[in-house]
Amino acid sequence: xxxxxxxxxxxxxxxFAILTxxxxxxxxxxxxxxxxxxxxxxxxxxxxxxxxxxxxxxxYIKGYVQIFPGDKLTALQxxxxxxxxxxxxxxxxxxxxxxxxxxxxxxxxxxxxxAYMSRAVQIAAKSNQDYLSFQFLSxxxxxxxxxxxxxxxxxxYRLATxxxxxxxxxxxxxxxxxxxxxxxSDLFYKSGLYAESLNYLNKAWAxxxxxxxxxxxxxxxxxxxxxxxxxxxxxxxxxxxxHARLNSPENKNYKLYTYRKRTEYYISLxxxxxxxxxxxxxxxxxxxxxxxxxxxxxxxADAYFANNQxxxxxxxxxxxxxxxxxxxxxxxxxxxxxxxxxxxxxxDGENFAALNFKKALAEARQYNAxxxxxxxxxSQIKLDETESSYIKRAEIYERERIWLIFIVVIAALVIVAxxxxxxxxxxxxxxxMLLFAAKKEELAFINSHEVRKHLTNILGIxxxxxxxxNKPEEYEQVEPYLQESAAKLxxxxxxxxxxxxx
Numbered sequence: 001x002x003x004x005x006x007x008x009x010x011x012x013x014x015x016f017a018i019l020t021x022x023x024x025x026x027x028x029x030x031x032x033x034x035x036x037x038x039x040x041x042x043x044x045x046x047x048x049x050x051x052x053x054x055x056x057x058x059x060y061i062k063g064y065v066q067i068f069p070g071d072k073l074t075a076l077q078x079x080x081x082x083x084x085x086x087x088x089x090x091x092x093x094x095x096x097x098x099x100x101x102x103x104x105x106x107x108x109x110x111x112x113x114x115a116y117m118s119r120a121v122q123i124a125a126k127s128n129q130d131y132l133s134f135q136f137l138s139x140x141x142x143x144x145x146x147x148x149x150x151x152x153x154x155x156x157y158r159l160a161t162x163x164x165x166x167x168x169x170x171x172x173x174x175x176x177x178x179x180x181x182x183x184x185s186d187l188f189y190k191s192g193l194y195a196e197s198l199n200y201l202n203k204a205w206a207x208x209x210x211x212x213x214x215x216x217x218x219x220x221x222x223x224x225x226x227x228x229x230x231x232x233x234x235x236x237x238x239x240x241x242x243h244a245r246l247n248s249p250e251n252k253n254y255k256l257y258t259y260r261k262r263t264e265y266y267i268s269l270x271x272x273x274x275x276x277x278x279x280x281x282x283x284x285x286x287x288x289x290x291x292x293x294x295x296x297x298x299x300x301a302d303a304y305f306a307n308n309q310x311x312x313x314x315x316x317x318x319x320x321x322x323x324x325x326x327x328x329x330x331x332x333x334x335x336x337x338x339x340x341x342x343x344x345x346x347x348d349g350e351n352f353a354a355l356n357f358k359k360a361l362a363e364a365r366q367y368n369a370x371x372x373x374x375x376x377x378x379s380q381i382k383l384d385e386t387e388s389s390y391i392k393r394a395e396i397y398e399r400e401r402i403w404l405i406f407i408v409v410i411a412a413l414v415i416v417a418x419x420x421x422x423x424x425x426x427x428x429x430x431x432x433m434l435l436f437a438a439k440k441e442e443l444a445f446i447n448s449h450e451v452r453k454h455l456t457n458i459l460g461i462x463x464x465x466x467x468x469x470n471k472p473e474e475y476e477q478v479e480p481y482l483q484e485s486a487a488k489l490x491x492x493x494x495x496x497x498x499x500x501x502x
Contacts, residue, residue, distance in 0.1 A: 042087070045089065065099070073103040102139070132169070136158075137160035140153075141157045142183075174214070179204070182221055189225065204222055227246065247260055252460065262284075262295070269306075274303045274304075281299060308346075
């Protein structure tokens with residue numbers, strides 16, 4: 001019996017040794033999770049600018065959540081919450097909820113993530129934290145987009161846009177508002193409202209006018225999203241034009257290679273070069289530089305079907321429906337079920353085709369209901385924008401009216417000042433003329449009564465001396481009178497001189 005079991009035991013031991021070795025090698029190959037950098041955290045808290053401190057702290061939290069594995073996120077939350085409490089940061093409650101939401105989002109538990117992020121938004125709004133409100137509303141929109149809740153996502157992106165506009169002086173550019181417009185355009189794209197999507201992408205591009213640095217960062221995203229819309233709209237020429245713009249050297253984005261390669265096989269699909277597109281997609285799925293998504297499998301299934309490779313198309317569709325049973329949105333499921341129905345039609349499987357078309361119809365109803373709601377939201381956004389435009393024009397008119405009133409008041413004051421100056425000058429001239437007349441009369445009086453009187457006395461004395469027979473004796477008698485009259489004449493002349501100088 002032992003001899004019969006010995007080979008089996010030997011095999012088991014060998015397998016155990018191999019598994020142990022493999023496990024050990026994998027364990028050695030696992031990346032080392034770095035400890036939380038408390039010095040960096042303390043450095044962030046020393047930042048005096050509240051806006052910069054909050055910005056860096058959000059990046060710090062997201063950075064650590066990104067590098068930690070899912071089973072270690074609880075420990076990370078405990079460590080960061082302890083740091084929040086120890087340093088008593090003012091926004092510790094908001095950041096604690098934000099941390100939970102980001103962790104749940106990484107674990108794809110979107111409902112919990114949405115609940116915690118909503119709580120963070122409420123607290124930030126209550127404490128008038130505009131920057132945190134903008135960040136939390138943006139992240140809430142991301143989460144709601146992932147679960148297919150486009151209505152609430154658009155609503156929260158619009159609220160985030162309001163916060164961004166209040167913070168424009170702090171940001172000193174419009175890159176964040178442009179990014180929000182790109183996010184809204186993506187929701188319209190996923191809803192099949194391609195014209196609305198392109199409209200928001202054009203708005204985003206217009207906001208970056210003159211901002212070269214921001215254009216370099218966002219141009220590739222905008223060009224790629226425009227390309228996606230033109231691909232869905234089956235506009236080959238426009239797709240080729242934007243694919244060329246994506247290949248321009250000024251674009252900068254870590255997904256740029258993916259954007260260029262994806263639009264490249266989009267062109268092949270629209271040109272009906274299905275074999276080429278199949279080869280391109282399969283090559284990209286094995287490329288280390290390329291960032292694949294479910295889009296590749298969906299387009300690959302379409303290409304296989306169009307190339308009449310029905311088994312390959314069916315295999316991919318069934319795998320997508322099974323793997324993403326809960327994650328697929330109605331518009332994706334509708335397309336996949338329609339594709340299965342078309343495959344069944346080509347194989348003469350009418351019953352199976354009818355079943356899949358029925359499922360596609362059910363998904364289409366859900367999609368149409370969502371589309372209707374998105375359309376209503378779109379109309380409401382247009383009304384909001386019209387109202388906002390009216391309010392802006394009213395504010396401009398009010399400012400212009402205030403300036404006009406100010407100018408009119410200043411002009412009136414200038415006119416009054418000129419009138420007062422003119423009146424004062426006129427009165428001064430009138431008083432000067434009266435004073436001149438008074439001085440003239442006074443001088444005439446002095447001249448006639450003082451000067452001429454003393455001069456007459458002097459002339460009379462001289463006449464007496466001239467006709468006298470005994471001039472020396474007569475001179476001695478009149479000399480005092482002559483001197484007195486001359487002195488009084490001199491006094492009168494000086495008086496006239498003083499009055500003329502006055």
